[in-house]
Amino acid sequence: MFKKPLLAAGLIGLALSAAQPAFAGTRSVVYSDLDLSTPTGHAKLNARLRDAAKDVCGLKRKDITAAQHEAGRQCFAKSYADARRAKTDIRPTALAAK
Numbered sequence: 001m002f003k004k005p006l007l008a009a010g011l012i013g014l015a016l017s018a019a020q021p022a023f024a025g026t027r028s029v030v031y032s033d034l035d036l037s038t039p040t041g042h043a044k045l046n047a048r049l050r051d052a053a054k055d056v057c058g059l060k061r062k063d064i065t066a067a068q069h070e071a072g073r074q075c076f077a078k079s080y081a082d083a084r085r086a087k088t089d090i091r092p093t094a095l096a097a098k
Contacts, residue, residue: 027052029083036090045087053079 029048034041054060057075058068 025056027056031090046084049083049087050080053083 029045029052031045031048034044036042036045053076056079057072058064059072059076064072
């Protein structure tokens with residue numbers, strides 16, 4: 001079976017700037033169960049990356065101010081773009097047959 005590493009939301013360096021919310025961080029995104037040689041596999045990975053970026057940037061929290069939400073939205077845009085860019089470095093291989 002092929003072993004695939006974990007991706008981090010914002011991947012290999014979600015470099016957080018001062019303009020991003022203080023609650024930003026990193027999250028691991030597992031993709032070893034996905035067949036990245038298919039459009040479905042890519043769509044599932046993109047959904048996981050979106051979800052992780054929302055979490056990292058605080059957009060899943062209910063108790064944030066409008067200013068924090070706007071900062072989180074900007075953080076999300078950068079984090080998700082960074083993650084998608086880093087995703088292109090993943091070699092699309094099918095899962096090994098059992």
